[in-house]
Amino acid sequence: MLFLNKTDWSAIRICASFLIGRGHRNILLVAVLIYCFSETAHAMLRSTADTAATGFVVQTAQPGYLSLVKDGVPLPMLVDPQDHRGVLRAFDNLKKDFVRVTGNSSHQKGSGQSKIIIGTYGRSALIDSLVRKGLLDSKELAGKREKFVMTVVKQPLQGVESALVIAGSDKRGTIYGIYELSAQIGVSPWYYWADVPVRKASQLYVKPGVYTQGEPKVRYRGIFLNDEAPALSGWSKATFGGFNADFYEKVFELLLRLKANYLWPAMWGSAFYDDDPKNGPLADEMGIVMGTSHHEPMARAQAEWKRYGKGSSWDYAKNKAGLQDFWRGGMDRARTWESIITIAMRGDGDEPMSEKENVGLLEQIVRDQRRLIASVTGRPAAETPQLWALYKEVQDYYDKGMRVPDDVTLLLCDDNWGNVRKLPELEAKPRKGGYGIYYHFDYVGAPRNAKWINVSQIQRVWEQMNLTYRHGVDRIWIVNVGDLKPMEFPISFFLDMAWDPDRFNAGNLMAYTYDWCRQQFGEAYAAEAAGMINRYAKYNHRVTPELLNDKTFSLIHYNELDSVVNDYKTLAMEASRLHYLLPDSLKDAFDQLVAFPINACANLYEMYHAKAMNDYCYERNDRRANDWADRVKACFRRDSLFTEHYNHSIAKGKWVHMMDQVRIGYSSWNEPAKAIMPNVRYLSEPVAAPAAKVFMETDGYIAMEAASYSAASSAPGVEWTEIPDLGKTVSAMTTLPPTVSLGNNTALEYKIRVKEKRQAKVIALFSPTLNFNGNRGLRYAISIDGGPETLVNFNGHYKGELGQWQARRIIESVSLHNLLPGDHTLKIRFLDQGIVLQRLLIDLGGLKPSYLGPRESAALNSRN
Incomplete structure (x- = not known):
């Protein structure tokens, strides 16, 4: 059971106020449900995060740990002044980072028994002396590219009991090691560029052992x-x-x-x-x-x-x-x-x-x-x-x-x-x-x-x-x-x-998002922030804000436009709730990284929905057309207020002009000189408006997510892999690793039931992977009930031109099949690597135009 304290209820009231302004009913119930869901999601995601990301610097002492910061005072730091100038600059930044974390600089000339020693192998006399003494292994550094090694050594110098040593194989290796320590003590790489606050600490300890990230795989x-x-x-x-x-x-x-x-x-x-x-x-x-x-x-x-x-x-x-x-x-x-x-x-x-x-x-x-x-x-x-x-x-x-x-x-x-x-x-x-x-x-x-x-x-x-x-x-x-x-x-x-x-x-991309948000916002808020970033990126990947308009999503079919607008409204409400709960020190960073992109985009969706409703009601002499026109104007004005807030309020106006980019009013590929509000129409004399799953055919179509297959087969060494959240709806299916031959039977099967004898149009929806394989194109074969296969090459003709499929971020590939009433098995066999399948739609005469297509069809029973 979830118990809500006074702060929780305050946050729920904020959520309710947000929703009231956007026309939601059952305000308190929705706000409570979203609040509770976000807490549950937090716990679930935190349990899947990569615990290795916690690192080697901790705030609690254990036997054998080196005290890095004691009572707010960092260890003295040493560097050879003859090291690379870039290393010396990073060394100075590390000292500043310790001041940011502790409020104090280290006592460079103190009588402490431990130190931090930093340098480049072959350039630093300090590091080279440790190698000669056998305290560092030269094999870990010699001839390596951009590698650092971080470890605690005993008696590195006369009068020094122990030291944290950061040794680089070259200039950048040392610099990377320095900034890795900065990140571990609580300074995000985005401390300046996103105003991420530094984690304060009065006690920090280093675990024993050797820490390295090796050499980079990409040069x-x-x-x-x-x-x-x-x-x-x-x-x-x-x-x-x-x-x-x-x-x-x-x-x-x-x-x-x-x-x-x-x-x-x-x-x-x-x-x-x-x-x-x-x-x-x-x-x-x-x-x-x-x-x-x-x-x-x-x-x-x-x-x-x-x-x-x-x-x-x-x-x-x-x-x-x-x-x-x-x-x-x-x-x-x-x-x-x-x-x-x-x-x-x-x-x-x-x-x-x-x-x-x-x-x-x-x-x-x-x-x-x-x-x-x-x-x-x-x-x-x-x-x-x-x-x-x-x-x-x-x-x-x-x-x-x-x-x-x-x-x-x-x-x-x-x-x-x-x-x-x-x-x-x-x-x-x-x-x-x-x-x-x-x-x-x-x-x-x-x-x-x-x-x-x-x-x-x-x-x-x-x-x-x-x-x-x-x-x-x-x-x-x-x-x-x-x-x-x-x-x-x-x-x-x-x-x-x-x-x-x-x-x-x-399988670990969401855990990466969580770890990144933990670095920016801390453990308590990481899971919710990660979920929000993941969702807004998914929504924006469907269609860019510059391409979005009142006709992108269907107002008439599948409740599509209402659904996507409500998705963004809900996300914006969640962001507002979390923003209210955050300590003031985190709000500037949260505004930039989470709240602004969500709120600004949610407002765009609301504006275009209002524009669509204005047109719909106006054409039917519905007096509500005027209310929708007013809402378009309000959203357009609100967009400018979001820009004003980002440019002049966040971080006390630090980011002036950073959100000046125009996003409303496009009529060609290039941006207009200034934002242009969508045209709205008013009624001068308004009048009242007149009062293993077997997927089932409904209203002349069947819709299936790629991951809802009833059976899968693959060549040796090939695995079917679901990529969660990739695509426009739920997920996508692809074959991994992409370097292994698919053989002749790498396929997915889907069970369907149709009502009448029909010619079926099977629409396979793929992520827009191009013909990277020497212009041969990407191919698949599709068949019904083990019958003859239809071979399809969905991009072999591509010569570099840009078009609607890129703007829509989807490739629709069509094949035709004759179906009798009853149950059937549809089989799609991949012939080339790199294909990413998102959905399958079967048009039996009733599929209507829309941007996302209908939700997945009802299924009679589970897979068999």
Whole structure:
């Protein structure tokens, strides 16, 4: 039994007030049920969380534990002043983190018997002396990449009884170890970028043993700040004066705390190296590998061409000398810094090159660029990391036979909507430069921009990136994150997965969400916050806010529009309840990471529902049309108030301009100059309106979730795997691992019952996986009652075009079958890996248009 105290009842009253304002009936009952459900969900999710995530720093002493903080005073810390400057900077940040946690700095010259010793193997005399004494194993560090080891050692130095030692194999390894300790003592990587409060502590202890996260599985892991106007550009100008070293210091620190190492900087009218000459040296000092975007070759920004470009045009056939001079300047500037050089070229402004600029010319451009690289650096071009981005039409050049030297990384790309376009064949010969992936959380372009808020489900990100990694793509993972905020959660997931893709599977993604929320909000609120983040990402992945309108969901069929609006209303009410219960210290972070995206999107759904009802009632001379028109106006006004709150109230106005992105009023792929309220109509003289499951056919259709199969078969080594919450309704089914042949009998079966002799249209709904397998397409076979199979290739024709199936985030594949009355078994057999099935709809003449389709049909009995 659940007992509710005074605080609980106060929270329930807040929920009730929220619902009253949105037209819910039975207010108190709904509020109590949701409150109780959230408490139950909290306990259930907490029980499934990964206990290993609790780490090696604790607040309760046990025999053998090292006291890290005693009575609010941290241990003294030592570092060799000759270590890398980036290590020394991170060391200073660690000292500041201890002050944030304890309120005190360590007594560096005190007589304590224990210390914290930090350094890089081969660079720090302190660490090298511990290796010589046999207190550290050199085999754990020598020749390793970006690895750290953290352990407690006895008598490391004269007069020192014991020490916590953080030793890195190289500069970034040490830095990662430093920031891992920061996270363990209670400083979230998002302490600045999301105002996550530091966990205060007066006593901290280190468990005995050796702690390491090994080497990263993906070599270069990073983000692309893109499409950054008006939000990030406005905020950076107001806060720092622009995209200068003060701004990038915050970005670099965040990346290092997230164990990333790679950045494509903001470039809409900006030039990283040119806007502030301190930017490049700062990145190199802190340990960030710099690159430029897929269409900015040779370490130069597009904006620099507009400033300094010589000659007639951005056309190598006409302006070879001018472009080479321009590129030489970029290489000369970056030659001593750690960089990945983008080679080849696209048209100016991220446009396709003209058809006259063919494969032969591009190959000549690459040869000339590599000669220039060798000339400027004074060493073979192969010793400078380079990438060639197969973005949009550039992939066509590759498919037509264009090749680059083997040491160049081939940067494969998604289709801008999170669907991987091309992957190496499983049996492909290894490349010295390997393969990378350029992925998108943010996009500007047709069929419509996706810039405002997070629409990326980590379930989908995992499924696509797992597929990518299993195909050998492990040199570069970079993701377009737009303004960085509000993509905090998927950024963390993407970079954590890039460090160790093997850590994740379809069954532990919700536990990851819980652990992430525990780091931001603490144990008491983690489960509820995790559930909210998971649900709003699922709702937004169905259709982006920019694409959402009053006709997206059906007002008439399946109660669809009412259902999705109520789902978001309920979620917003839960967020408001939890916000009320949170201590004040957590509210700014919760607003940014949970409450704002939920409340703002719930309001959009309510506005478009009101618009649909206004049209419906107006066309029927129903006097309620005027009330719905007023509600549209109220929601439109409320949207501006949400923006005002984010920009000017959260964290005392710290995030001014960060929510300036327009999301209402789209009429084409690009955003309008300002928000435009949907058109509403008023009635001047209103008049009253006139008064093993056997799935059953109802109203001329049958709807089944993919996971509701009655039988499954698979080839040796292949497992059918349900991915919870992936897709538009409940879940999705796929075959794992994606590298094992499916053989001839990897299939799912479904039992159905139809009423009459009919021709049935079977609609299989798939996640929009592309024909990454060398353009062969993804195929399945479908049959009824063991009869002849219909073979279907649902994407073999795809050539890179963008269309409605991407905007709707679903592929609908249709086959026709003749059915007699009675029971039947439908069998769908997968012929290729990478297929992700969400639902099956059988249209027997009664299926009506809607966005999500009907709920799953009633079943007569359980599986047999």
